[in-house]
Amino acid sequence: MQPLTRVTGRAIPLGLKNVDTDVIIPARWLKTISREGLGAGAFEAIRSEPGNVFDNPLYAGAKLLIAGDNFGCGSSREHAAWALADLGIRVVIAPSFSDIFSGNAVKNGILPLVLEQDAVDRLLAVAREGLELTVDLEAQTVTTPYQDRFAFAIDPFRKHCLLNGLDEIGLTMARSEAIAAFEARRAAAQPWLMRGTAATS
Amino acid sequence: MASRPRTLYEKIWDAHVVETREDGTALIYIDRHLVHEVTSPQAFEGLRAAGRRVRRPELTLAVPDHNLPTTPRVDAAGRPVPIADPESAAQLAALEANAPAFGIRYIPATAREQGIVHVVGPEQGFSLPGTTIVCGDSHTACHGGLGALAFGIGTSEVEHVLATQTLLLQQARPMEVRVEGELGxxxxxxxxxxxxxxxxxxxxxxxHVIEYRGRVFERMSIEERLTVCNMSIEAGARAGLIAPDDTTFAYLKGRPMAPKGAEWDAAVAYWRTLRTDEGAVFAKSVTINAADVEPSVTWGTSPEDVVPIGGRVPAPEDFADEAKRIAAQKSLEYMGLAPGTPMTEVAIENVFIGSCTNSRIEDLRAAAAVLKGRRKADNVRWAIVVPGSGLVKAQAEEEGLDRIFTEAGFEWREPGCSACLGMNPDKVPPGERCASTSNRNFVGRQGPGARTHLVSPAMAAAAAVTGRLTDVRALV
Known part of the structure; x- marks a missing residue:
């Protein structure tokens, strides 16, 4: 995974609330067995509208996306994060995110950045001028050319993973002895829990 | 043992902590993992690329459901019917190859046990109370109806579970939805x-993780509890829970993958401890009066856009919040609805009875009870019933429900996700309206431009009969 430390770029001012993952990437694009190329289907319904923010040259090459409450709600499809990554988006700013989407985003090197609605509204206004925003993950700040400066909070483990581009599976596999000890305790105390499909009568 | 009173969620969480990191992130053991064809290919590919194996293959069960056409799967000679769409065929073939390659039990599309993962898990006794259950599908919340901590995950997490049988998680906050009184x-x-x-x-x-509490839930069947917990994700909660009780144990006893003999007795003894303690604290609590609940329908493109069937399409100005006004305006345009229209005047052209929310035997019985001796209205162009599994289908046929549906003008289909999401041939055409027992009314969910009204199985049947959204109570 590509590390994320500091991102400077234009931001797409989407601004809508409850943007679900069906809107981010419709189901017909999910018939792929690869993670690549999903940007082509991203926000398909919105992009079919004339004058939409995604096709506005003012936001060309944007690395950030700004949305309303509950971004990424609905389906757990990680294709939503893959589609955003394919569009070149590294940071999504919103007042809140769905739990599943924010986890998927981090695992793909995308920062789900939570700010109060007032701050999001201000950043939307700056973004609409086609100006660049800067996100500094180490310092946990978002700044604008107008000297706005907003601090944001982030879970320390997620920050660590993003800054270092860490592979969580590798981290967990290093703990395999602890997992084996847990499994041994379960197998002794509650053997039925460990049978799964092998229990078929 | 901790003496602090704990919620059901906290008890299940505590029982699955392998270890806790200094930053508070916990390594949580996963007891049961369901896999389908759409969110797994990249996970298996990741394992292959890294040379990793599946840590506990017997704790994962693979079933195809999302992509499968719901038309007959075998021809007159008993040969499997090929899947016409090449991309769907490739994705289904990938699961069929990946599961055995990694030692995972696979239920093929032609087996009687095949169905929607969230119908199959409980039905096979694979999903059990007090377990952690995950699947690359947000409606995994469903299994909370058995008292399991069940939630949807992304594909990276699917790979993580396959490789390690664990997930790195932050504990959620417990939330209580208490329902007082009885439903009408x-x-x-x-x-x-x-x-x-x-x-x-x-x-x-x-x-949050929602625990549904109150007599209403205690009196519900497992099918009803699965319906409630299924849609927890539509309220933003990754999981929903209902404490297991004698109804749960009676449902599970004798299921193929449920514990047997002395292990069954030990399991039940453990499951009886899975209740929120007196004095346990919820971070958030909401109380609902059951008497206020009427047959409900959605008018917009978010599952929160709910009105009673006797209500009207709202106007954007009705909402205090600016963002919601904008969203409502867009929803009304998409749905082709004018503010103030009585919901019962909204005509529909399609009816879908199915999905992991409402495709179990009781759902089909409820719809059939309304349809018996009746026929769909002429303006209803397409009406389908898609049982949640082959076993549900067989049971319904034994009860003669399939004939009630077909005599009413419905198509009787093979199990799968079907028209809940636009990724198999079952789609609602652009601009047309569907009374649907599924869980999402999102823009384009049932096909590009499709307009979805979420309803119960009985309400979907009533809409089919009159050709418009209808209060089923007027028909029974």
Whole structure:
């Protein structure tokens, strides 16, 4: 995974609330067995509208996306994060995110950045001028050319993973002895829990 | 043992902590993992690329459901019918090859046990109370109806579970939705969960695990509890829970993958401890009066856009919040609805009875009870019933429900996700309206431009009969 430390770029001012993952990437694009190329289907319904923010040259090459409450709600499809990554988006700013989407985003090197609605509204206004925003993950700040400066909070483990581009599976596999000890305790105390499909009568 | 009173969620969480990191992130053991064809190919590919194996293959069960056409799967000679769409065929073939390659039990599309993962898990006794259950599908919340901590995950997490049988998680906050009193006649579990989502909003449960509490839930069948918990995600909660009880144990006893003999007795003894302690604290608590719940329908493009069937399409100005006014305006345009229109005047052209929310035997019985001796209205162009599994289908046929449906003008299909999401041939055409027992009314969910109204199975049947959204209580 590509590390994320500091991102400077234009931001797409989407601004809508409850943007679900069906809107981010419709189901017909999910018939792929690869993670690549999903940007082509991203926000398909919105992009079919004339004058939409995604096709506005003012936001060309944007690395950030700004949305309303509950971004990424609905389906757990990680294709939503893959589609955003394919569009070149590294940071999504919103007042809140769905739990599943924010986890998927981090695992793909995308920062789900939570700010109060007032701050999001201000950043939307700056973004609409086609100006660049800067996100500094180490310092946990978002700044604008107008000297706005907003601090944001982030879970320390997620920050660590993003800054270092860490592979969580590798981290967990290093703990395999602890997992084996847990499994041994379960197998002794509650053997039925460990049978799964092998229990078929 | 901790003496502090704990919620059901905290008890299940505590029992699955392998270890806790200094930053508070916990390594949580996963007891059961369901896999389908759409969110797994990249995970298996990741394992292959890294040379990793599946740590506990017997704790994962693979079933195809999302992509499968619901037309007959074998021809007259008993040969499997090829899948016409090459991309769907490739994805289904990938699961069929990946599961055995990694030692995972696979239920093929032609088996009687095949169905929607969230119908199959409970039905096979694979899903059990007090377990952690995950699947690359947000409606995994469903299994909370058995008292399991069940939640949807992304594909990276699917790979993580396959490789390590664990997940790195932050503990969620416990939330209580308490329902007081009894539901009225003709008001179903689906109406209740739609009402709850309308009340707390599509993000009302974000960061929380909801426990549904009160007599209403204790009196519900497992099918009804699965319906309620299924839609927890539509309120933003990754998981929903209902404490296991004698109804749960009676449902599970004798199921193929449930514990047997002395292990069954030990399991039940453990499951009886899985209740929220007296004095346990919820981070958030919402109380609903059951008498306020009426048959519910959605008018917009978020599951929080709920009104009682006797209500009207709202106007954007009705909402205090600016963002919601903008969203409502867009929803009304998409749905082709004018503010103030009575919901019962909204004509529909399609009816879909199915999905992991409402495709179990009781759902089909409820719909058939309304349809018996009746026929769909002429303006209803397409009406389908898609049983949640081959076993549900067989049971319904034994009860003669399939004939009631076909005599009413419905198509009787093979199990799968079908028209709940536009990724198999079952789609609602652009601009057309569908009374649907599924869980999402999102823009384009049932096909590009499709307009979805979420309802219960009985309400979907009533809409089919009159050709418009209808209060089923007027028909029974």
């Amino acid at each position: 006649l003709g008001v179903s579990a689906k109406d209740l969960i739609l009402h709850i989502i309308g009340r707390i909003g599509a993000a009302g449960g974000t960061g």
